[in-house]
Amino acid sequence: MNANGCQRRAIPGGAYNFVFVQQTSPAMSAQLIDGVKLSHQLRADIAVRAAALTEAGTRPGLAVVIVGDDPASHVYVRNKVKACGEVGFHSVLEKYEADLPEQALLERIAALNADPAIHGILVQMPLPKHIDPSKVIEAIATTKDVDGYSVLSAGELVANLPGFRPCTPYGCMKLIETTGVDLRGKHAVVIGRSNTVGKPMALLLLQQNATVTICHSGTPDLAYHTRQADIVVAAVGRRNTLTGDMVKPGAIVIDVGINRNDEGKLCGDVDFDSVKEVASHITPVPGGVGPMTITMLLMNTLESAERRLAKNQEKPAPDAGMVPQPGLA
Numbered sequence: 668m669n670a671n672g673c674q675r676r677a678i679p680g681g682a683y684n685f686v687f688v689q690q691t692s693p694a695m696s697a698q699l700i701d702g703v704k705l706s707h708q709l710r711a712d713i714a715v716r717a718a719a720l721t722e723a724g725t726r727p728g729l730a731v732v733i734v735g736d737d738p739a740s741h742v743y744v745r746n747k748v749k750a751c752g753e754v755g756f757h758s759v760l761e762k763y764e765a766d767l768p769e770q771a772l773l774e775r776i777a778a779l780n781a782d783p784a785i786h787g788i789l790v791q792m793p794l795p796k797h798i799d800p801s802k803v804i805e806a807i808a809t810t811k812d813v814d815g816y817s818v819l820s821a822g823e824l825v826a827n828l829p830g831f832r833p834c835t836p837y838g839c840m841k842l843i844e845t846t847g848v849d850l851r852g853k854h855a856v857v858i859g860r861s862n863t864v865g866k867p868m869a870l871l872l873l874q875q876n877a878t879v880t881i882c883h884s885g886t887p888d889l890a891y892h893t894r895q896a897d898i899v900v901a902a903v904g905r906r907n908t909l910t911g912d913m914v915k916p917g918a919i920v921i922d923v924g925i926n927r928n929d930e931g932k933l934c935g936d937v938d939f940d941s942v943k944e945v946a947s948h949i950t951p952v953p954g955g956v957g958p959m960t961i962t963m964l965l966m967n968t969l970e971s972a973e974r975r976l977a978k979n980q981e982k983p984a985p986d987a988g989m990v991p992q993p994g995l996a
């Protein structure tokens with residue numbers, strides 16, 4: 668067979684002709700990017716750093732606030748508080764009835780902003796309809812915005828300034844990092860443009876010098892874009908958005924989506940079975956991005972506490988630099 672995939676075949680009379688023989692690439696099975704394992708490693712490191720901070724007098728503290736009785740949200744906040752305990756953080760869980768007035772919630776946030784034992788504040792979304800989520804997010808002190816959802820945190824990300832990165836895309840970047848692939852010059856396609864996942868994801872990839880395309884519900888030919896991508900991040904919320912025929916061989920595929928299949932089992936946006944035969948690396952659902960989101964929330968809270976300690980250490984002691992005056996005891 669020649670390089671073009673043509674094979675020389677004998678025909679009657681001793682002559683030869685060339686026929687095109689389709690080459691099938693050998694079946695490939697992608698390496699799993701294990702979010703559970705990476706989370707364990709990162710949380711072990713967080714616990715060590717938290718112990719050192721506590722020793723220095725600054726125990727990292729997270730406040731989690733939930734309003735209403737959405738059962739899924741209650742599970743999420745319980746998991747966040749449990750994770751805090753496992754890495755040695757202080758945490759408070761504030762639960763309020765669904766009819767809590769907006770002003771009362773804003774007052775609670777002001778109190779948590781002023782509380783020196785708290786380094787991160789998370790208000791679980793969604794909030795009841797009568798509460799404006801953006802008012803609540805913007806009420807959180809920027810130094811405690813560990814979800815990274817405020818306009819200022821978003822601006823810091825756009826401007827490449829230090830700040831809190833939204834936890835899910837931050838976790839996706841850590842997962843991509845485990846592949847050892849240098850993102851410089853790679854083409855990344857992000858499917859989804861939400862403020863909490865798609866847009867910050869695209870910016871984080873851009874910071875690592877990837878060439879980034881953002882696709883959304885108005886993108887006419889999604890497969891045209893994804894087939895060119897070295898990295899695909901799917902953050903849509905619709906299963907089977909990305910199938911094997913839409914993926915370039917050897918691509919890294921990160922599945923952010925959380926959906927249910929016909930049997931009621933958890934699944935992502937990616938058709939795992941077909942994509943794993945084409946991709947080089949892939950995250951499973953569950954066990955991929957999911958565990959990383961809470962881990963990065965812990966990381967942001969830890970870093971907030973570290974910054975606070977560093978700032979406190981910068982401050983001169985109240986009487987430092989004062990020259991004793993004669994006659995004064």
Ligand code: NAP
Pocket residue numbers: 835858859860861862863864865882883884885886889902903904905923924925926956957958960
């Ligand atoms: P979202 O706010 O609903 O955004 C979904 C995005 O997908 C939108 O930008 C939408 O485009 C786009 N989209 C919808 N249909 C599309 C299509 N056919 N082709 C291309 N793009 C399409 O959702 P999200 O908050 O970003 O979350 C996305 C998924 O990730 C959900 O399943 C969510 O549950 C999951 N999630 C998981 C974690 C985790 O920890 N694992 C954390 C956060 C979110 P338009 O902007 O044009 O509408």
